[in-house]
Amino acid sequence: MKVVACYSMKGGVGKTATAVNLSYWAASRGLKTLLIDLDAQGASSFYFRVKPGRKKWGKRFFHAYEALLAQIRASDYEDLDVLPAHLSFRNFDALLASLEKRKTRLRRILKGLKNEYDLIVLDCPPTISHLSEAVFNAADLVLVPVIPTTLSERTYEQLLDFFADKGYASESVIPFFSMVQRQKALHKATMAHMRQRHSGFLDGVIPFARDIENMGEHRAPVAVFAARKPASKAYLGMFDELWPRLRRKGKKNR
């Protein structure tokens, strides 16, 4: 079982769209996939039309994986399940702060799912906090969307500094360009410049596309309602580029 996190400190950069579409393609390729919506806003749950249960179960999240099992829902697509976000997830940071071994808890909880799934996709909230550290510890790869602008570049470098500071392996950070508008000179220049400065960027980029915005209206992955459009193909390309890297990720860090 592999774990990939869609993460960024910034909001609105395409984390959720990536998590949703990546999960969809992974399942289409035959991988038993679970998308865990860690963001209390529940955007990826919304895209899959999955509602959380009524009970406030967030405080049991980090205790035993059995609590998670009861909350998992089948999506409308074969081989793809969703663990929907609950509003109580907004307290995850305070909760983790009160717990021991807070950095490795998520990793241990997810291990309990290894017989059921080939891939777990984590859709993370835009914070840098106890939760994100738990995510960095749990994920084989951290997928970071970067809008090719100056501010995003700065945020990305802050993340790398954080990784260096805390002693996390920077190779597990996989950046990719998101919401790219090729007609914009700034986007083009920033992409060229960043690819020079930082290795590891995915070749594929996700365009700024109306079809991705329309996911909210259709409440489905792009491929379901705009299969032949560039955005859909871009996510498929991203999965096909990412999966070999993820598979190569040995157990050496674990």
Next chain:
Amino acid sequence: MTAALEMHFSLPQGCDPQALQAALAAQGEVEFSRGRREHVDVLDNFPADIWRRGALLTRNRSGQLVWWQGGHCAHQLDAPADSRFWWQLPDGPLRNGLAETIGLWSLQVIARLSVQRRGFVLRNDDGKIVVRGEWFGLPDQAARLRVQALRGYTGEFDRVRDNLLSLGAEPGSPFDLRQALEQSQAAPMPLSLKGPYGIRAAEPAEDAVRTMAVSMFAQARVFEAGVIDDHDTEFVHQYRVSLRKLRSLLALMKSALPPALPGQAKQDLARMASAMGTLRDLDVFLLDQDAYRNMLPAAFQGGFEQLLVQIRKDRQRALAATRRQLKSQAYAQRCEHLERLLMAAPRYAGSAAAKPVGRVASSRILKRYLRIRQASLAVTAETPDEQVHQIRIECKKLRYMLEFFAELYPRGHLKPLNRALKRLQDVLGRFNDVCVQQTFLADYAQRSADPAQSAAIHGLIAVLHQDQVRVRSQVESELGGFAADDVAANFTAMFGRNRSPEA
């Protein structure tokens, strides 16, 4: 992802997709896919051996063959158009399975099925799919429904189930084409080529033998139509085998019958099968044609192909003669005469007629084995072939006796004896085949005026002769094995005086 919870229902009359939509409206919106109607032919050989194995073979309109086992597609392949025999199919597990199951029989269409399949989903207020399933419609049968629970939505599944139950739907097993065939009253009746005949060990031998004889004759007649239609070579073969068995039964148990009966019956039987002997010889040669072709060097291939043309022509002639015979008035009269003879009331005139059939059978079987044993022990490398053939015929009679009366003995006890006998018979049979084929070919060599054809025939005879010498040495060792003390002890224990089967 845990295994999905599923339920299967048989729906009440008239419960079509529209009715289901209406019935489940309170649970959410039911969407049916457009669905597809599948027309399939169900195939089997004449004795329905595929059905007997608990399987089903179907062919759809595009020629795809599917082997169903336990409701699931076990194997499939694209069959060449007009393929009717296993050896006409491409390599693979389906071909192998068929070879094992149907032997030399051809496949025939035994039924046609038409199934409409439509997937459905139930969506909640958010448009989320909460229950899935499939609807199966068959003409003149209750529709079937598969309902699948989705993870995290078992409450919705339970409500749908309750709704269906209150509609009168009956829970059952998964939809299965075999079951559909059974319910459409079109399931085949497997044909048993060997008993049981429903006899009891204690009943008088004449009664039992008459029962068996009548059943065997009816069995033979079952193949007549297939012989006339010439579906495959097995009909002729099985027809002849059935008559031969009947003749053997009457001969082997003649002391249980009125003295004149076996002779009279034999006359009828000999006439009935007369035209088919030639037909069978030609069939055997044609079935083995690939093996023969491979035996011959390239120079003889042309002559061999000419021989095949000749043999095929001869086969057509033999078939025509057989058809004429089966359709003749004389044949019908002979059948009637034989049936009357066999069905007549017992007279208990034969010396063993009134004795319990179990005791009679046991003593006959043991006596025959001991006779074979004695002859086998006397065989050396110098023993003439004719003597070996005599033993082969004795073995065949023993085999028939074991088969005819099998139902009188505890199930499974005859197995080791049959196995030992079969081993021997296989070798004796091969030995006989190579001898017979040489005679068969020599006859063609005499008639042939064409040097190429004649060369091919003589080439084959030479190869067969070498084979005969090789098999002969095997025959000696197998005969020794069958005469061994442990086999003899087994026969004595099973059929000795004090071990007659009880009713």
